[in-house]
Amino acid sequence: xxxxxRATRSRRRTAGVTVVFTVCAAAFCxxxxxxAAADRRGDELTYTNAAGVLRTMHxxxxxxxxxxxxEDLGANGRRCVSCHQPAQAWTITPEELQAxxxxxxxxxxxxxxxxxxxxxxxxxATLDDRRRAFSLLLSKGxxxxxxxxxxxxxxxxxxxxxxxxxxxxxxxxxVYRRPLPTANLAFISGVMWDGRESAAGRAIRDDLMQQxxxxxxxxxxxxxxxxxxxxxxxxFELGLFAAQALDRLAGSLSVQxxxxxxxxxxxxxxxxxxxxxxxxxxxxxxxxxxxxxxxDANAFTLFGAWDHTASPARQAIARGERIFNTRRFEIDxxxxxxxxxxxxxxxxxxxxxxxxxxxxxxxxxxxxxxPLRIGIADASRRTPDLPLFTLRHKATGELVQISDPGxxxxxxxxxxxxxxxxxxxxxxxxxxxxxxxGSAATLSDVLEFYDKRFRIQLTDREKADLLAFLxxxxxxxxxxxx
Ligand code: HEC
Ligand code: HEC
Numbered sequence: 001x002x003x004x005x006r007a008t009r010s011r012r013r014t015a016g017v018t019v020v021f022t023v024c025a026a027a028f029c030x031x032x033x034x035x036a037a038a039d040r041r042g043d044e045l046t047y048t049n050a051a052g053v054l055r056t057m058h059x060x061x062x063x064x065x066x067x068x069x070x071e072d073l074g075a076n077g078r079r080c081v082s083c084h085q086p087a088q089a090w091t092i093t094p095e096e097l098q099a100x101x102x103x104x105x106x107x108x109x110x111x112x113x114x115x116x117x118x119x120x121x122x123x124x125a126t127l128d129d130r131r132r133a134f135s136l137l138l139s140k141g142x143x144x145x146x147x148x149x150x151x152x153x154x155x156x157x158x159x160x161x162x163x164x165x166x167x168x169x170x171x172x173x174x175v176y177r178r179p180l181p182t183a184n185l186a187f188i189s190g191v192m193w194d195g196r197e198s199a200a201g202r203a204i205r206d207d208l209m210q211q212x213x214x215x216x217x218x219x220x221x222x223x224x225x226x227x228x229x230x231x232x233x234x235x236f237e238l239g240l241f242a243a244q245a246l247d248r249l250a251g252s253l254s255v256q257x258x259x260x261x262x263x264x265x266x267x268x269x270x271x272x273x274x275x276x277x278x279x280x281x282x283x284x285x286x287x288x289x290x291x292x293x294x295x296d297a298n299a300f301t302l303f304g305a306w307d308h309t310a311s312p313a314r315q316a317i318a319r320g321e322r323i324f325n326t327r328r329f330e331i332d333x334x335x336x337x338x339x340x341x342x343x344x345x346x347x348x349x350x351x352x353x354x355x356x357x358x359x360x361x362x363x364x365x366x367x368x369x370x371p372l373r374i375g376i377a378d379a380s381r382r383t384p385d386l387p388l389f390t391l392r393h394k395a396t397g398e399l400v401q402i403s404d405p406g407x408x409x410x411x412x413x414x415x416x417x418x419x420x421x422x423x424x425x426x427x428x429x430x431x432x433x434x435x436x437x438g439s440a441a442t443l444s445d446v447l448e449f450y451d452k453r454f455r456i457q458l459t460d461r462e463k464a465d466l467l468a469f470l471x472x473x474x475x476x477x478x479x480x481x482x
Contacts (some may be wrong), residue, residue, distance in 0.1 A: 044063075045063055052244055053244070054089060054243075054244055054427060055245035056086055057263065058240050063086075067233065069084075069232075073220055074219070076112050078110065080182065080212075082219075091182075091431050092141045092179055094139055101134070115143055115145065116143065118133060119168075120146070120174070139385070140178075141179070142177060142178060145174070145177050146168075147172060147410075148171065149173070149412070151412070153412030154393060154394060155391045156394060157390070158392045160173075160388070160390075161387060173405060175403075176404075178433070181242065184363060185204075187363035187365055188365060189204070189421075193436045194410050202284065203285035208237060209227075241266040242262060242427040243261055244261070245261045258305055258306055260303065268363060270367075272286050273288045273291075274292055275295060275359040277295035279292055279293075296361075297356075299358065301361070302321065320465040320469025323465055323466050324355065324469055335372065336416075337372055357374075365422055365423055365425065370422075371406065371420055373417070374420075377418045381403075387403060391408075425470070426473055443470050447466060451463075
């Protein structure tokens with residue numbers, strides 16, 4: 001309720017902006033030349049980029065730049081915003097990082113060797129050294145995450161094929177991951193790609209407190225900040241929403257009864273398990289009070305009103321939304337879902353859809369904490385810039401090769417190898433590359449992955465429509481490639 005009132009207040013203040021941008025669709029080319037230029041209009045932050053227009057708002061009505069999120073709380077000059085930039089939908093992108101590197105000769109605080117470089121403590125004496133040392137950050141926006149092997153893990157690391165030969169201990173693993181956005185966190189059901197900052201039965205808000213503490217100590221190499229500062233950061237994060245507001249081809253995403261853009265998102269209802277196909281109802285604060293009735297495959301209901309518009313670009317987005325919701329394919333052998341005896345589903349799901357996993361209404365993340373192995377880190381997809389770990393089950397001797405052990409580094413369980421959470425799919429705009437390891441440079445690459453992995457056999461037309469839809473949540477610039 002409160003969120004709704006606040007959003008209404010914000011809407012009044014910014015009504016003028018909507019008009020400006022609707023009219024602007026025609027004059028969009030002029031805007032494109034101002035790459036990533038930020039504009040503060042009313043209480044919203046608006047960024048233009050080649051993709052379209054990304055907009056961010058806070059439910060308090062103000063994006064408070066004095067929040068400790070923007071402050072130097074540690075010892076190495078890093079701030080949360082160093083890796084969670086508003087113009088990149090609150091993460092970072094290679095493009096922006098390369099510009100930052102050029103601007104500062106690779107000396108901006110994000111370029112620190114505690115976790116920004118491929119190897120811990122890399123040599124960063126000269127500009128060339130730095131370009132080499134931070135190559136994964138610069139090429140894919142990947143940050144090094146060092147994780148110890150959990151005590152009593154069911155497996156051990158027997159070999160690491162490490163392109164950088166960092167020479168770390170095998171009692172720990174260095175993996176490389178994309179920063180997750182710090183907006184739209186009101187929808188998440190687990191914190192971090194591997195859920196490691198989520199404790200069983202704990203509220204997401206408390207997980208985020210712990211996460212922020214760890215971020216200051218880890219990324220910023222500081223002392224743990226005061227509880228009040230952490231609470232201020234978490235309140236800031238939980239009220240922050242970001243979404244694509246304007247599409248280069250379709251114009252404003254919230255006209256003719258469409259409900260794209262950031263303001264409808266900020267009042268989108270959510271509780272954990274809200275549209276969970278398996279009705280798992282995890283016992284944790286914030287879970288839905290009554291079991292959900294099972295999957296409403298129509299998880300996205302933003303653009304149905306555009307079915308019969310005159311605009312071909314809008315029709316394509318509407319068709320793409322329907323494909324995302326209802327196009328059937330078989331979901332088979334996904335550990336965490338139906339890939340093993342411990343999994344909740346025993347057989348392949350013949351009537352699968354994207355929304356079986358991306359079920360949160362109009363947000364698109366998994367509404368329950370349920371890390372899955374869809375195969376992103378599998379050896380078959382490993383590129384030479386990433387490490388390849390060989391893991392051995394201590395009892396059975398079974399071997400597996402994987403570029404990131406994922407959830408298994410949190411639980412120590414063999415069956416959790418390669419599992420990651422299904423992230424929020426809003427504000428994909430301006431934040432390529434995708435997946436935890438940035439392995440999909442574009443949304444087309446994402447679709448190619450799914451088409452192959454689940455043998456969907458999407459037609460060219462279906463792919464084009466799906467892209468149009470995802471691009472309304474993200475970059476329209478890819479559409480020209482179809
Ligand atoms: C050096 C870059 C860097 C800095 C600085 C940084 N983060 Fe992050 N952040 C990341 C990476 C990388 C991840 C994903 C790591 C993973 O999942 O293993 C992440 C994930 C998160 C998430 C998880 C979101 C989700 O959907 O689960 C939150 C919340 C977050 N960061 C908040 C913060 C806060 C608050 C600060 C400042 C105190 C901060 N970050 C500073 C890189 C950074
Ligand atoms: C079996 C569950 C499952 C199905 C089905 C599924 N996804 Fe995913 N999706 C995931 C998981 C898990 C991730 C995170 C994987 C990773 O990064 O390791 C993900 C990631 C993504 C991302 C990247 C988001 C980001 O921030 O990097 C996009 C885009 C996406 N999925 C779109 C789709 C589309 C489109 C479909 C249907 C064709 C689909 N997904 C079907 C589970 C699923």
